[in-house]
Amino acid sequence: MSFQLSRRQFVQGLTIAGIAASTGTFAKTKNVTAITGQVPELKGNTFDLIIDEAWVNYTGKPRLATVINGSLPAPTLYFKEGETVTIRVTNRLQEQSSIHWHGLLLPFDMDGVPGISFNGIDARQTFTYQFPIKQSGTYWYHSHSGFQEQMGMMGAIIIEPRDGEPIxxxxxxxxxxxxxxxxxxxxxxxxxxxxxxxxxYQQPTAMQLLHDAKMQGWKNAIEARKMWNQMRMVPxxxxxxxxxxxxxxxxxxxxxxxxxxxxxxxxxxxxxxxxxxxxxxxxxxxxxxxxxxxxxxxxxxxxxxxxxxxxxxxxxxxxxxxxxxxxxxxxxxxxxxxxxxxxxxxxxxxxxxxxxxxxxxQWLSMADMMGDMSGKTIAHHADTEYGISTDMRVDMPRTNLNDAGINLRNNGRRVLTYADLHSIDSIKNDQQKQGEPTREIEMHLTGNMERYIWGFDGLTFKESKPVRMAKNERVRISLVNDTMMTHPMHLHGMWSDLRTPNGDFQVRKHTFLVQPAQKVSFDVTGEAGRWAWHCHLMYHMESGMFREVVVD
Ligand SMILES: [Cu+2]
CATH class of the missing domain: 2.60.40.420 (Cupredoxins -  blue copper proteins)
Incomplete structure (x- = not known):
């Protein structure tokens, strides 16, 4: 990571200092790749992908992006359910790289997370992925190394169903x-x-509200918030x-x-x-x-x-x-x-x-901060429960899925919610076959805004131990969001079967949003291997909201 960044800074430094084209390399790499929106499409069952850097220009200033086969986004890959694909990935960066096939069910050592599923793809090396395609639909792939995804390394995967497209x-x-x-x-x-x-640029922030609550108690902080509203300022x-x-x-x-x-x-x-x-x-x-x-x-x-x-x-x-x-x-x-x-x-x-x-x-509501307002117990500061890594703890989360979320409420449009998503019958049957969960794991999504530390149950990845499951074990996992932000949570390698507040099956997902002060429950079936489980906001993941799940 550091080498690539310093090289990037070095080259950008040259641009700023106006010492352009002082080296052959710079002259060569100055050619800005034209991004046309016409993304290459690759079909078949053998693929060659080359990870490299390219200059792009989105804002008037040339910048280095991380691209695949010279394209941002990366080429769209077309797979067919039932086939086995072979993908040779060559890393031309000066740092380690990786590709994760997001949402695909595959052997864990093909999942592409360095340090968990494999060792990563070192600079100038080629790694060959090979796995059977067991599903169909729209997916995507991206780097799971450093900030390469942020720098453009992501592409679409379209998998044709075994019997052709039904629609x-x-x-x-x-x-x-x-x-x-x-x-x-x-x-x-x-x-x-x-x-x-x-x-x-919209102050005061939720962090300030937390600070105020710490000093004055929640009730007074909320009262003060009414004043912010009158001043047209909002948390x-x-x-x-x-x-x-x-x-x-x-x-x-x-x-x-x-x-x-x-x-x-x-x-x-x-x-x-x-x-x-x-x-x-x-x-x-x-x-x-x-x-x-x-x-x-x-x-x-x-x-x-x-x-x-x-x-x-x-x-x-x-x-x-x-x-x-x-x-x-x-x-x-x-x-x-x-x-x-x-x-x-x-x-x-x-x-x-x-x-x-x-x-x-819109304004974050009381429910966003405190969960289920019908209950007597409300969110309180978690310093005593969890230690320094957590701002607050929600004891009575809201469980409803029919809330589109902050800034979408009552906007006069018909907005999709998770309560509107109903898996089709064949998926319902499949989840029924998995049986009822035999135990429940509850974990809280936690954050410390002041230090920008994120985690599960107040622990960052480095401080944590893996979550353990048995192979084929059906487990209900409940996530309670103790923070004021919405987190897209992704468990690798296994479907997340979301439950309604009553415990019925709602919809099968690989990534889902957990809103502030909300509890979302889902069932998974243990798939052998070591898997990543994390918030898909990159800066949250990098700041600790990441766990390993070991299934043996
Ligand atoms: Cu997050």
């Missing part, structure tokens, strides 16, 4: 959302650790990094360059949305079009028609649309309403529809 469409587009920064991600993390609110702490740091991309293209998907009137289009961001949760809509959600995380759901949906980092949604006008804007605003990615669906290149304004921010 016939006229067009099929991947819509890969991501967040690009010109800044050095390592420096961003250092800044967050120094002052977690540095990129939050808003929806994201650590905002549009001040990020340029949001759609299929690798910034809003100005306007990625465009063409169609003819009367056609049915499948849009495969993938959130390949490092740190950004998006809210997606296409003004003028109903969105029929047919799949999430590659797994089919009963079709549900909505105006808008939230997509957490690493989630995927397949959506059907049937446009009748000439042009529509695909609008993906980030959770804190500081910016957006956007593109166009149009009958001709160059056509555009209006880009809607960013929504107004």
């Amino acid at each position: 016939k469409v006229d067009r099929d587009y991947v819509v890969m959302l991501s967040d690009w920064t010109d800044k050095d991600p390592m420096r961003l993390l250092t800044q967050l650790k120094a002052q977690s609110g540095f990129d939050n 808003t702490d929806f994201t650590d990094l905002s549009a001040h740091t990020y340029t949001y991309l759609m299929n690798g293209v910034n809003p100005a360059s306007n990625w465009t998907g063409l169609f003819q009137k009367g056609e049915k289009i499948r849009l495969r949305f993938i959130n390949g961001s490092a740190q950004t949760i998006f809210d997606v809509r296409i003004p003028g079009l109903k969105l029929t959600v047919i799949s999430s995380d590659g797994q089919a759901v009963e079709p549900v028609s909505v105006d808008e949906f939230r997509i957490g980092v690493a989630e995927t949604y397949d959506v059907l649309v049937e446009p009748t006008d000439d042009a529509y804007t695909i609008f993906a605003q980030n959770i804190d309403r500081s910016g957006y990615a956007c593109g166009t669906l149009a009958t001709k290149q160059g056509l555009k529809a209006e880009i809607p304004p960013l929504d107004k921010i």
